[in-house]
Amino acid sequence: MNLESKGFALFDTAIGACGIAWGPRGIAGVQLPESGEGATRERMRRRFAQWPEREPPPVVGPAIAGIRALLNGEPRDLAEIALDLEGVSEFHRRVYEIARRIPPGRTRTYGDIAAELGDKGLARAVGQALGLNPFAPVVPCHRVLAAGGQWGGFSAHGGAASKLRMLAIEGARPDSDSGHLF
Structure with missing residues (x-):
C-alpha cells in the first residue's frame, strides 16, 4: 500500500x-x-x-x-487488507496471522492458536495478544473463544455481548444446550 x-x-x-x-x-x-x-x-x-x-x-x-x-453479514475474511505492523511484537504478529486465517462464522480457541504456535501453555498469552489487537475486526479476535467454546473476554465496547453479536452476524450459532459456540 x-x-x-x-x-x-x-x-x-x-x-x-x-x-x-x-x-x-x-x-x-x-x-x-x-x-x-x-x-x-x-x-x-x-x-x-x-x-x-x-x-x-x-x-x-x-x-x-x-x-x-x-x-453487514457478508462472509469476508479481509485477508486482502494490508496492515502496518510496525511496533507490533513478533509474538503478536504470529497470533494475528493465525487469527486472520479463521473463516467468518467459524471459531477457534486460545488453546488452538497456542498449539499452532507450538506450546499449548501460551493460551493466556494468546488471549492477551488478542486483547491488545489494534485491527479488530480485520484481525478477527471475536472468532477466538476460551476453552470448551466458552465466550471468553472481548476488549471492544460491549465486551462479550459485542463478541457474540459479531459472531451472530457471521452466522456462528450458540449450542442451545451449553451456550458454547462452534
Missing part, C-alpha cells in the same frame, strides 16, 4: 461508527464502535494523537468496504 500521508476517519457500519487509520505501510489501526460516534472519534484521537482526521484516500476505500460488508 502506498499512501502519501497518515490520517484517520470514521465510517458507518451496521453496528455503528467504526474508525480506521492509515499510513504509508498500510492500515495502522481499526476501531470497532464505542458507545457512540463521539466516543469512537475520541478513542481514535487518543490512539493516533498526531494524525489528522481526514477523508480517506481512495486506496483505503476497499478496506472500509470490506469491513462494512463483514459487519
Whole structure:
C-alpha cells in the first residue's frame, strides 16, 4: 500500500461508527464502535494523537468496504487488507496471522492458536495478544473463544455481548444446550 500521508476517519457500519487509520505501510489501526460516534472519534484521537482526521484516500476505500460488508453479514475474511505492523511484537504478529486465517462464522480457541504456535501453555498469552489487537475486526479476535467454546473476554465496547453479536452476524450459532459456540 502506498499512501502519501497518515490520517484517520470514521465510517458507518451496521453496528455503528467504526474508525480506521492509515499510513504509508498500510492500515495502522481499526476501531470497532464505542458507545457512540463521539466516543469512537475520541478513542481514535487518543490512539493516533498526531494524525489528522481526514477523508480517506481512495486506496483505503476497499478496506472500509470490506469491513462494512463483514459487519453487514457478508462472509469476508479481509485477508486482502494490508496492515502496518510496525511496533507490533513478533509474538503478536504470529497470533494475528493465525487469527486472520479463521473463516467468518467459524471459531477457534486460545488453546488452538497456542498449539499452532507450538506450546499449548501460551493460551493466556494468546488471549492477551488478542486483547491488545489494534485491527479488530480485520484481525478477527471475536472468532477466538476460551476453552470448551466458552465466550471468553472481548476488549471492544460491549465486551462479550459485542463478541457474540459479531459472531451472530457471521452466522456462528450458540449450542442451545451449553451456550458454547462452534
